[in-house]
Amino acid sequence: MSASKGHVIIKASECKGCQLCIEACPVHVLKLAEKLNHMGYKPATYTGEGCTGCGICYYTCPEPGAITVFKGWDTWPEKAMCPVCQKETKVYHAKNGKDIVLCAECLNPIS
Known part of the structure; x- marks a missing residue:
C-alpha cells in the first residue's frame, strides 16, 4: 500500500454502517x-494507511460530521500525547477564530 x-x-458514534463510504x-x-x-x-473505520x-467518503456519507478527511497527511510532522486516546498522535491546528490543537485520531483538543 502507498x-x-x-x-x-x-x-x-455517528456512523450507521451504511457502507456508502466504503463502496465509494x-x-x-x-x-x-x-x-x-x-x-x-458496525461503523466504518479507516485501515490506517493509504x-x-x-x-469522496466525506461527500458520500449521509451523516453530517461523521467523517473528517485531512489532506497533506504525509507532511504533518508534529505529534502530541492525546489526553483522551492516551497515545501519541499527529495533531491538527484548527483555526476557528484562534489556533486550536486537535488530536488527529479523535478530534479532541490537546492543550
Missing part, C-alpha cells in the same frame, strides 16, 4: 469495524 497523503477519521473509496482503505457502536451498528485525501 504512503498516506490523507487521513480519515470516522466518528463511530477509490483506494479501498475503509472497512466495517468488528465491534458494534452504541446504536448497534488514504489519498480525495474526500
Whole structure:
C-alpha cells in the first residue's frame, strides 16, 4: 500500500454502517469495524494507511460530521500525547477564530 497523503477519521458514534463510504473509496482503505457502536451498528473505520485525501467518503456519507478527511497527511510532522486516546498522535491546528490543537485520531483538543 502507498504512503498516506490523507487521513480519515470516522466518528463511530455517528456512523450507521451504511457502507456508502466504503463502496465509494477509490483506494479501498475503509472497512466495517468488528465491534458494534452504541446504536448497534458496525461503523466504518479507516485501515490506517493509504488514504489519498480525495474526500469522496466525506461527500458520500449521509451523516453530517461523521467523517473528517485531512489532506497533506504525509507532511504533518508534529505529534502530541492525546489526553483522551492516551497515545501519541499527529495533531491538527484548527483555526476557528484562534489556533486550536486537535488530536488527529479523535478530534479532541490537546492543550
